[in-house]
Amino acid sequence: MSTRFALVDCNNFYASCERVFNPRLIGRPVAILSNNDGCVIARSEEVKQLGVPMGAPAHEHKETFRKNGVVVMSSNYSLYGDMSARVMETLRPNARAMEVYSIDEAFLALEEWQGVDFARWLRARVRQWTGIPVSIGIGPTKTLAKIANRITKKTPELGGVLDLALVRDIDEILSKIACDDIWGIGKRLAVRLAAGGIRNACEMKHGDSAWIRKTLGVVGERIQRELQGIPCLELEEMPAPKKGIASAKSFGRPVEKLEELEEALATYTARAAEKLRSGGLVAKQIHVFVATNPFSIKQPQYSAGTDAPLPHPSNHTPDLISAALRLLRAIYQPGHQYKKTGIFLTELVAEESVQPDFFEPASIITERGREIDQIVDTLNRKLGRNVVRYAAMGLNPSWAMRQENRSGRFTTRWDEIPTAMA
Amino acid sequence: MIAENPIPFEARSKLRIPLVSAKVQAGFPSPADDHMERSLDLNEHLVANPAATFFVRVQGDSMRDAGIASGDILIVDRSVEPKDRQIVVAMPEGEFTVKRLCKREGKVFLEAENSAFKPIEVAKNQELVIWGVVTFVIHQA
Numbered sequence: 001m002s003t004r005f006a007l008v009d010c011n012n013f014y015a016s017c018e019r020v021f022n023p024r025l026i027g028r029p030v031a032i033l034s035n036n037d038g039c040v041i042a043r044s045e046e047v048k049q050l051g052v053p054m055g056a057p058a059h060e061h062k063e064t065f066r067k068n069g070v071v072v073m074s075s076n077y078s079l080y081g082d083m084s085a086r087v088m089e090t091l092r093p094n095a096r097a098m099e100v101y102s103i104d105e106a107f108l109a110l111e112e113w114q115g116v117d118f119a120r121w122l123r124a125r126v127r128q129w130t131g132i133p134v135s136i137g138i139g140p141t142k143t144l145a146k147i148a149n150r151i152t153k154k155t156p157e158l159g160g161v162l163d164l165a166l167v168r169d170i171d172e173i174l175s176k177i178a179c180d181d182i183w184g185i186g187k188r189l190a191v192r193l194a195a196g197g198i199r200n201a202c203e204m205k206h207g208d209s210a211w212i213r214k215t216l217g218v219v220g221e222r223i224q225r226e227l228q229g230i231p232c233l234e235l236e237e238m239p240a241p242k243k244g245i246a247s248a249k250s251f252g253r254p255v256e257k258l259e260e261l262e263e264a265l266a267t268y269t270a271r272a273a274e275k276l277r278s279g280g281l282v283a284k285q286i287h288v289f290v291a292t293n294p295f296s297i298k299q300p301q302y303s304a305g306t307d308a309p310l311p312h313p314s315n316h317t318p319d320l321i322s323a324a325l326r327l328l329r330a331i332y333q334p335g336h337q338y339k340k341t342g343i344f345l346t347e348l349v350a351e352e353s354v355q356p357d358f359f360e361p362a363s364i365i366t367e368r369g370r371e372i373d374q375i376v377d378t379l380n381r382k383l384g385r386n387v388v389r390y391a392a393m394g395l396n397p398s399w400a401m402r403q404e405n406r407s408g409r410f411t412t413r414w415d416e417i418p419t420a421m422a
Numbered sequence: 423m424i425a426e427n428p429i430p431f432e433a434r435s436k437l438r439i440p441l442v443s444a445k446v447q448a449g450f451p452s453p454a455d456d457h458m459e460r461s462l463d464l465n466e467h468l469v470a471n472p473a474a475t476f477f478v479r480v481q482g483d484s485m486r487d488a489g490i491a492s493g494d495i496l497i498v499d500r501s502v503e504p505k506d507r508q509i510v511v512a513m514p515e516g517e518f519t520v521k522r523l524c525k526r527e528g529k530v531f532l533e534a535e536n537s538a539f540k541p542i543e544v545a546k547n548q549e550l551v552i553w554g555v556v557t558f559v560i561h562q563a
Contacts, residue, residue: 023551024516089473129474129501131553411476420511420518422482422490422534 003231004110004138004165006119007145008091008126010084011133011153011160013104014042017083018073020131021410021418029070033058036250037074037404046070057295074403082411086130094122099235107142109235114138119161138163142233143226146183147174147201174227175202184223189216201227245283247272248342254293255338261290262325263394265341267386269317269324270393272345274377276315280352283345284313286320288327293339304331313349316369317376320345321392384413468558474501476554478511478518485509485520488535494561496520498554509556514542520556 010016015030029046033039040047040056050068052061058072065072084103092098095108110118119136126134137148138161148162151173155162164170180190182201192215193199198207205227213221222232247268255261265288276283289305306327314320324343379388386393408416469475480494488509490496498511506525511518512532521532521542533541 023513023518026516086473129471131500414477417477417479417495418518419481420478420496420520422480422485422492422520 002112002140004112004114004140005142005145005231005235006095006108006110006114006136006138007101007142007149008106008108008122008134008136009149009153010087010104011135012042012044013084013132014075014080015044015047016132017080018076018407019044020083021079022407025071029068031058031061031065031070031072032075033072033405034075035403036252038250041075072405074406076406076409078409078412079407083130083132086411087126087132087134090126090129091122094118094125097235107145107235110138116161116163116166119163120159123160133160135160136162138165140164140229141226141231142235143183143223144170144229147177150177150181171202171205174205175200177201179204182223182227184219185216189220192216244344244346244348245272245275245281246342246344247275248289248340248344250340251338254296254299256334256336258329258332258334260394261328261332261338261341262392265324265328265343266321266390266392267394268341269321269343270386270390272343273315273317273320273373274380276345276348277373277377279348280350281348282313282315282351283310283320284347284349285309285345286323286327287344287346288324288331289340289342289344290328290331290338291340292336296337296339299337300335302333302336304333306331307344307346315351316373317390318369321390325392468497469499470557471499471501474554475499475557478520480520484534484536484539485522486536488522489561490520490535490559491561494559496556497558497560499557500554502555502557504552504555511553511556513551513553514544518553523552 014032015025018030018032019025025044027046028044029050030044031040031047031052032042034041037058040052040054040058040061043052043054046068047070050064050070052064058065064070080103087104088098088100088106091106091108095114096111097109099107101107115138119138123134123136126132135149135152137145137150137152139145139148144164148164152158152160152162164173167173177200178190179185179193179199179201180187182204185193193204193207193212196207196211196215198204198212204212204224207224209221209224212224216223225232249264249268251264255264285307286309287305287307289303291303292299292301294301308323308327310319310323312319320343328341376388380386389395408418410416410418465472476498478496478498480490480496481492483492490509496511502508504510504523506523508523509520510523510532511520512523513519514532519532521534524531524533524541530544531541532544
């Protein structure tokens with residue numbers, strides 16, 4: 001039996017989520033901004049047509065937004081995360097296996113009979129159950145499924161579904177896919193391929209394997225075989241174990257005082273600690289950084305980072321906060337307008353694999369400490385993030401993220417569920 | 423860099439499962455031990471399909487006679503196929519509204535359950551978007 005893969009990709013996912021709960025946005029151009037309302041991170045089809053690129057600074061396109069009646073919104077990750085989970089749970093029972101690849105993409109392993117008709121049915125089901133439109137590309141390998149999906153997006157006549165098994169001349173399609181649009185090949189590798197005369201997916205498929213292996217290594221060889229229809233990449237059903245946890249955000253306004261940086265860093269650290277605990281992990285190493293805003297050309301620039309091993313592997317919030325603040329004080333320089341601070345926790349290992357240090361019994365997290373973490377996590381899950389907080393995190397952060405146009409958290413907060421007129 | 427979890431899955435409902443009751447040390451075990459069952463979970467009763475179920479708050483009293491009051495919470499299941507006479511959340515004019523779906527003489531109406539409100543007829547050329555079917559109403563007693 002030959003393997004078949006589908007890539008299911010939500011169309012303009014963030015904008016589509018907003019439209020499910022605000023039908024007035026249907027047919028209108030919608031742009032969604034990053035944390036702090038800085039850059040455009042998601043665009044409805046109409047905004048793409050207006051030529052506003054992904055990642056564009058919002059202030060550079062104010063005029064375009066105004067002239068074309070673009071609805072500009074802050075990002076609402078609580079909503080997108082919940083809607084993503086709903087899409088994935090709708091897909092899951094319909095495939096032999098599934099890999100959640102990103103917030104808006106999933107690979108499915110299909111049976112032989114699951115072709116275009118099945119994909120149309122599945123697409124309609126996701127639309128009906130969740131309100132989210134998806135595109136589905138099917139192929140003999142993950143790489144080809146990804147390409148099939150890309151083509152459905154560029155070819156509206158396909159109705160959002162393409163099965164490469166029904167395409168007579170795959171090479172013709174592949175010759176229109178530039179190398180840096182192939183999954184796993186970035187701009188850098190594409191330049192190297194171009195040096196050898198390989199400019200599109202078709203040329204890569206039929207290219208000299210020995211040269212490709214020499215130039216791109218085993219990764220390139222694998223991609224070539226995938227383009228030839230030989231599956232080399234399996235579904236990854238379990239998320240890969242985390243190598244590190246990051247928590248960093250830009251401020252709503254420039255921050256100068258050490259106390260404010262400390263509050264922000266303590267808040268991000270508490271969040272990172274919570275993530276560690278939810279994964280049953282402890283960190284051995286901690287990295288802290290600060291940076292000014294590289295876009296404020298007139299201001300003096302400063303950025304610095306430093307790391308240190310933790311005294312003992314930990315996921316206990318107070319341990320991590322005190323370590324983080326110590327590092328912050330070491331790199332802080334007064335007189336700068338800081339834009340960002342953050343923390344990376346690395347060298348993560350499973351909590352149960354950590355041996356209590358026989359010679360230094362005080363170094364492990366105490367039973368009491370663990371209990372406090374558990375209580376804090378439970379309360380914050382129930383009452384909302386950071387309702388229970390450490391004093392170091394501050395009470396009334398004025399540095400917090402700017403989110404002026406966020407829609408309601410329609411599916412995760414009782415007091416923000418949508419209203420229907422009766 | 424290091425991505426967060428791709429999707430924050432969270433159990434929609436946590437069941438409290440009483441594991442053991444009687445202490446082991448001394449005395450007789452509780453005669454109920456062999457009959458322990460898990461506590462009832464309202465989600466099982468009210469939410470047949472979590473992926474497709476949403477909660478919507480009611481504002482207004484046009485559905486009073488159907489037992490739906492202002493401030494009530496509707497459980498809306500988008501996976502249920504809307505049928506004649508069902509209570510639905512629809513958006514006839516780009517706004518959520520809760521009404522009873524009625525088909526009469528080849529026409530489609532959204533009817534209120536309160537004589538003070540007129541039914542809304544859905545014109546033939548107008549696409550009626552049914553957002554979801556109301557399966558339960560949560561009303562504070």
